Amino acid sequence: MIPAAFEYKRAGSAEEAINLIGQYGDEAKFLAGGHSLIPLMKLRLAQPTMLVDIGRVKDLSYIKDAGDHIAIGALTRHMDVEKSPVLSQHVPLLAHAAGYVGDAQVRHRGTIGGSIAHADPAGDIPATTLALGATYVVQGPNGKREIAAKDFYKGFLESALAADEMLVEIKVPKMNGAGWSFQKFNRRAVDWAIVGVAAWRNNGASGVALVNMGSTPVLASAVSSALAKGASVADAAAHAADDAEPQADLNASVEYRTHLAKVLVRRALEQASK
Amino acid sequence: MSITQERTNSIIGQRMLRREDPALLTGEAKFTNDLVIPGALHLAVLRSPYAHARIKSIDVTDALTMPGVIAIYTGKDLHATWAAPMPCAWPVTPDMKNPAHFPLALDKVCYVGDGVAAVLANSETESRDALDAIDVAYEPLQAVTDLEVALSDKTIIHEAIGTNKSYTWNLKVEATEGAVDEAFKNAAFTVSERYIQQRLIPMAMEPRAVVAVPQPFGGDITLYSATQVPHILKVMTAITLGIPEHQLRVVAPAVGGGFGSKLDVYAEELLCVALSRKHGAPVRWVEERTENTQSTIHGRGQIQNIELAADKDGKLTAVRVRLIGDMGAYLQLVTPGVPLLGAFLYAGVYDLPVAYDFSCTSVFTTMTPTDAYRGAGRPEATYAIEVAMDALARKMKIDPYELRKRNYIKKEQFPYTAFSGLTYDSGDHLAAAEKAMGHADYAAVRKKQATQNVAGARKRLGIGMTSYFEMCGLAPSRVLASLNYGAGGWESATVRVLPTSKVQVVTGTSPHGQGHETSWAMIAAEKLGVAPEDIDVLHSDTAIAPLGLDTYGSRSLAVGGVAIAGACDKVIDKARLIAAHQLECAAEDLEFAQGTFSVKGSHDKAVPLAAIAFAAFTAHNLPDGVEPNLEAQYTHDPKNFSWPFGAHICIVEIDTETGKVDVLKYIAVDDCGIQINPLIVEGQVHGGVVQGLAQALYEEAVYDTDGNLKTTNLAEYLVPAACDVPPITTDFTVTPSPTNQLGVKGVGEAGTIGAASTVMNAVIDALSGLGVTKLDMPASPNNVWKAIQAAQGGK
Numbered sequence A: 001m002i003p004a005a006f007e008y009k010r011a012g013s014a015e016e017a018i019n020l021i022g023q024y025g026d027e028a029k030f031l032a033g034g035h036s037l038i039p040l041m042k043l044r045l046a047q048p049t050m051l052v053d054i055g056r057v058k059d060l061s062y063i064k065d066a067g068d069h070i071a072i073g074a075l076t077r078h079m080d081v082e083k084s085p086v087l088s089q090h091v092p093l094l095a096h097a098a099g100y101v102g103d104a105q106v107r108h109r110g111t112i113g114g115s116i117a118h119a120d121p122a123g124d125i126p127a128t129t130l131a132l133g134a135t136y137v138v139q140g141p142n143g144k145r146e147i148a149a150k151d152f153y154k155g156f157l158e159s160a161l162a163a164d165e166m167l168v169e170i171k172v173p174k175m176n177g178a179g180w181s182f183q184k185f186n187r188r189a190v191d192w193a194i195v196g197v198a199a200w201r202n203n204g205a206s207g208v209a210l211v212n213m214g215s216t217p218v219l220a221s222a223v224s225s226a227l228a229k230g231a232s233v234a235d236a237a238a239h240a241a242d243d244a245e246p247q248a249d250l251n252a253s254v255e256y257r258t259h260l261a262k263v264l265v266r267r268a269l270e271q272a273s274k
Numbered sequence B: 001m002s003i004t005q006e007r008t009n010s011i012i013g014q015r016m017l018r019r020e021d022p023a024l025l026t027g028e029a030k031f032t033n034d035l036v037i038p039g040a041l042h043l044a045v046l047r048s049p050y051a052h053a054r055i056k057s058i059d060v061t062d063a064l065t066m067p068g069v070i071a072i073y074t075g076k077d078l079h080a081t082w083a084a085p086m087p088c089a090w091p092v093t094p095d096m097k098n099p100a101h102f103p104l105a106l107d108k109v110c111y112v113g114d115g116v117a118a119v120l121a122n123s124e125t126e127s128r129d130a131l132d133a134i135d136v137a138y139e140p141l142q143a144v145t146d147l148e149v150a151l152s153d154k155t156i157i158h159e160a161i162g163t164n165k166s167y168t169w170n171l172k173v174e175a176t177e178g179a180v181d182e183a184f185k186n187a188a189f190t191v192s193e194r195y196i197q198q199r200l201i202p203m204a205m206e207p208r209a210v211v212a213v214p215q216p217f218g219g220d221i222t223l224y225s226a227t228q229v230p231h232i233l234k235v236m237t238a239i240t241l242g243i244p245e246h247q248l249r250v251v252a253p254a255v256g257g258g259f260g261s262k263l264d265v266y267a268e269e270l271l272c273v274a275l276s277r278k279h280g281a282p283v284r285w286v287e288e289r290t291e292n293t294q295s296t297i298h299g300r301g302q303i304q305n306i307e308l309a310a311d312k313d314g315k316l317t318a319v320r321v322r323l324i325g326d327m328g329a330y331l332q333l334v335t336p337g338v339p340l341l342g343a344f345l346y347a348g349v350y351d352l353p354v355a356y357d358f359s360c361t362s363v364f365t366t367m368t369p370t371d372a373y374r375g376a377g378r379p380e381a382t383y384a385i386e387v388a389m390d391a392l393a394r395k396m397k398i399d400p401y402e403l404r405k406r407n408y409i410k411k412e413q414f415p416y417t418a419f420s421g422l423t424y425d426s427g428d429h430l431a432a433a434e435k436a437m438g439h440a441d442y443a444a445v446r447k448k449q450a451t452q453n454v455a456g457a458r459k460r461l462g463i464g465m466t467s468y469f470e471m472c473g474l475a476p477s478r479v480l481a482s483l484n485y486g487a488g489g490w491e492s493a494t495v496r497v498l499p500t501s502k503v504q505v506v507t508g509t510s511p512h513g514q515g516h517e518t519s520w521a522m523i524a525a526e527k528l529g530v531a532p533e534d535i536d537v538l539h540s541d542t543a544i545a546p547l548g549l550d551t552y553g554s555r556s557l558a559v560g561g562v563a564i565a566g567a568c569d570k571v572i573d574k575a576r577l578i579a580a581h582q583l584e585c586a587a588e589d590l591e592f593a594q595g596t597f598s599v600k601g602s603h604d605k606a607v608p609l610a611a612i613a614f615a616a617f618t619a620h621n622l623p624d625g626v627e628p629n630l631e632a633q634y635t636h637d638p639k640n641f642s643w644p645f646g647a648h649i650c651i652v653e654i655d656t657e658t659g660k661v662d663v664l665k666y667i668a669v670d671d672c673g674i675q676i677n678p679l680i681v682e683g684q685v686h687g688g689v690v691q692g693l694a695q696a697l698y699e700e701a702v703y704d705t706d707g708n709l710k711t712t713n714l715a716e717y718l719v720p721a722a723c724d725v726p727p728i729t730t731d732f733t734v735t736p737s738p739t740n741q742l743g744v745k746g747v748g749e750a751g752t753i754g755a756a757s758t759v760m761n762a763v764i765d766a767l768s769g770l771g772v773t774k775l776d777m778p779a780s781p782n783n784v785w786k787a788i789q790a791a792q793g794g795k
């Protein structure tokens, strides 16, 4: 478990980090909490030759009430998201989901920005922010731009981020009292989801996203449109996998995964409807 | 005074904290990889990415130019170094096929992880980097991962032996010829079941690590290794490398678990010694976790066919077993013997007439070699008989506990001579089961189950049990001889009372997490009347403890602990002569208690052991013929195996929508005879139960059809963590073993032996109402769901 040789530079600010990444090009990578990147490097599945450490860019670690949404700095640790009173009040689904990321050690190190930038379909945070209709603020050499969560995930571990762009903020709309549920199904307590569901419901509106049901986090639009048309929870849940392309792995066949998605979406909607 | 009697002020039986733990828990304990040896070269092993392939060429030119690289060797380069192939100490039959196996492959690789080349470099990172620069051309061949396909010999793995079959071993015992067939013909009930013991990865917390340190002059060499078997390793390394045994010293520093996976002689141990001699420099190697999953032995790997015959009351009349054992690519140290360790136990704890037919055929595959893994053969046997007993109960439509009660060997029948000729020392299965049933509140659970498991219920309740017998305490040397094992089963101990009356206990056992230092000190303290903290336990270094056969097979206490008691007796006998001399009385007139010799009937005439130790040291006034110093060595060769037993019960609830099994309660009632330290006993039961439960619900070494291992890290190979483990109720009955002076039996494997079948019986009990009567391990949510679907679809 020894990574290939690499160089390391610590950035003091977003600008400095983006600058450094620009200098070193394709072979460079941002290092945030390191809890996705370092394991890949140890297996030599990733072999960046330069790591730009953004872990100490302190001014990107915050959770702020910004009126209609909550603004979260990309370097905010999962533990701070989980324990945030602001999020508990306005976006309880996200605070709750963050509590399901790995174990306490992982949550103290891993960052919300790293989770999203890593674009792992099995991650809890990408799907949760997708269900919530979040917007990601990214910064490059030419300034900032915003990408809607639904436009961000392009493929397995692939996102709309350019190589020299850094994710700096996550804007999450307030839930305004919506019912919600986070269902994570796994074999061991501390594991990635075999299938996960993040869902909320507010009158006719709803958002449902699936963890580990394809090469990207999946927005279960068919479920929301069925609900909007007045379908029952059970009937809407039958559409859970309509937008998904699940893969088989050691823990689940395609058939089982599809079945699980339906069961978990139904359970999530039942809970969110209470 | 016999230790098995009730005593006051007894040290044996106290819940003493483990003296090993402060160093382990604070990170101060020194493991092999913590040894800093200046000037050491680092070994890295290039491993085959193919399950089965011919090596066409190996090009090391580029790798040799990498920074820090000192040398690179292929199997051919080192071939002349080996005096013999890697050892297999258990040729179970005279015609057993054992393909020559060397530390690095020669022309062919036979599993993913097979060693192909060895890099020596100045640092660990440089050795690892150089691996990527070695260019090997392979000609891939067909992988063989299915045991039955392997037996067909369609693809031969080892051309030199011309077959994939290693051996067939039979144990047929019949009162009269044809008794087994006759019993099946006349049976009122029969069951015929097929079970798969999936491959398991032992996954010790500390992977393997080796450091070989040559002395500058004279050829002596010290081999440090994360091993369970320093003594066996010393003998085997000397033989395999053709180096004089007296020049080899083997040390096992702190070892972080083994479960059998470090009961072996491995390629890297031999490579480190050979290369350190070649280069005149220390050579070290540390295993990576992924390497550990591929290149350290796996466990289990059997297809079991078991048939039971019973009369109209369910009384067993015959047992027939056909096994196929997965040896993996090569035979490691005791690989072929593992199924034999279970061969005598397929009738479990039941009073079976002499009608028993066991046959095991073992076969090579292109997967990691298997070998002994916690329980070795006995969890497999227990699983087969106990799951089959539930199948029989279902067939007879009677309660599975009732069926067991009709078949238990009764307390009065002990010592019990079994169909196999083995004698079960002592036991009381009904008492253990009754105790477990009490904890479970069996009748109440059955009642709740009847109301809960109605048609359409989302959550179904199940309760399962196992009564087990464990043949352990390996082993009487003569019995091992009859099984063709290549060594004895004795254990040695030396007890030395120092001039200041502190005590050294030297043991040939080699702990790697079991707490021997604590327990062995308690035994010597009890025997000698010395405080445990005044006793040091020395072990795991062949220069300090030259005689020993190490730690495996729940043998350490039942053989090694008893050896310590025997050595203490010899010390006391000698001290008695000196005491009698000092007190001017006959030795027979002295009694020894609480560390003091006193004249029977006149207790003011007394002398403490401490004074005798000093007298033995000064030797100023010893009786004629008594040598100075107070020390004795004793070797214990057990008369019999020891036979721990117990009853386990598990209660599960299954979510039929997702297939997830939730273990609500686990009850383990074990009987390991006299307990030296109940705290340690409970710890062993907990760990063992978790490992058995892990086989039932979580763990499986998964290979694809190309022979690639898919579970190469702890995210893929699901070792349950603390939060995944249900509350475990432990309780005990105490039936002393009559075959050793401590009355002990051993508890290292008990939990593992009882747990897998207990959990699976509970799972099937929950689902049988849905038509699921058969389920392979692990009962993962996917597998459970699939079985429910299949059963429901079939309706």
Ligand SMILES: Cc1cc2nc3c(=O)[nH]c(=O)nc-3n(C[C@H](O)[C@H](O)[C@H](O)COP(=O)(O)OP(=O)(O)OC[C@H]3O[C@@H](n4cnc5c(N)ncnc54)[C@H](O)[C@@H]3O)c2cc1C
Pocket: A029, A030, A031, A032, A033, A034, A035, A036, A037, A038, A039, A074, A075, A100, A101, A102, A103, A106, A109, A110, A111, A112, A113, A114, A115, A117, A118, A122, A123, A124, A125, A161, A165, A166, A167, A168, A190, A191, A192, A193
């Ligand atoms: C044992 C373990 C268990 C885990 N379990 C879970 C789980 O159950 N659920 C779950 O969701 N996750 C889990 N994780 C992953 C965890 O959430 C990670 O922390 C997270 O996925 C990545 O965040 P990070 O800050 O560690 O990112 P890093 O590992 O530092 O980076 C990940 C990737 O994102 C890039 N990156 C990081 N930050 C930025 C940024 N601001 N802008 C642009 N690119 C960036 C990096 O260059 C890298 O490519 C687990 C991890 C471990 C080690």
